[in-house]
Amino acid sequence: MDSFDRKCQNSGIKGKNAEVSQRITFRTRSQLEVMDDGYKWRKYGKKTVKSSPNPRNYYKCSGEGCDVKKRVERDRDDSNYVLTTYDGVHNHQTPSTAYYSQMPLLHSNHDWALHPSANS
DNA sequence: CGCGTTTGACCGGCGC
DNA sequence: GCGCCGGTCAAACGCG
Numbered sequence: 841m842d843s844f845d846r847k848c849q850n851s852g853i854k855g856k857n858a859e860v861s862q863r864i865t866f867r868t869r870s871q872l873e874v875m876d877d878g879y880k881w882r883k884y885g886k887k888t889v890k891s892s893p894n895p896r897n898y899y900k901c902s903g904e905g906c907d908v909k910k911r912v913e914r915d916r917d918d919s920n921y922v923l924t925t926y927d928g929v930h931n932h933q934t935p936s937t938a939y940y941s942q943m944p945l946l947h948s949n950h951d952w953a954l955h956p957s958a959n960s
Numbered sequence: 961c962g963c964g965t966t967t968g969a970c971c972g973g974c975g976c
Numbered sequence: 977g978c979g980c981c982g983g984t985c986a987a988a989c990g991c992g
Contacts, residue, residue, distance in 0.1 A: 883964075883966080885967090886967075896982090898984080
């Protein structure tokens with residue numbers, strides 16, 4: 841993961857999304873859309889969105905009382921990149937603490953780097 | 961035996 | 977009022 845340049849964009853959380861206190865979108869350079877951050881994700885759906893020529897995958901965290909959802913899709917401009925969007929916060933401890941130091945930002949209440957979509 | 965995965969269909973919300 | 981898009985759930989199958 842040399843090019844582990846993560847770009848976070850705080851999309852406009854509105855209305856129904858107000859429930860989700862945390863929405864984070866990562867842009868990672870990976871050939872596989874599978875980003876194991878230490879949690880167990882159960883795929884609950886796949887959908888082909890018009891916004892992208894590639895299908896979008898929906899994952900949910902397996903945990904009692906953990907309603908964290910994850911959305912994964914390939915970048916439209918860079919198929920070599922993967923967009924991983926996390927919705928919500930975990931209610932339980934990380935199943936794999938080994939990855940904890942790898943994704944400290946996910947456990948931090950930090951403001952992240954709130955990078956405006958430098959995509960354009 | 962348990963659960964994780966996969967595809968399709970259905971439903972709701974928003975826009976026009 | 978209708979159409980479109982996105983999102984979620986459900987059932988079945990396969991694998992560990």
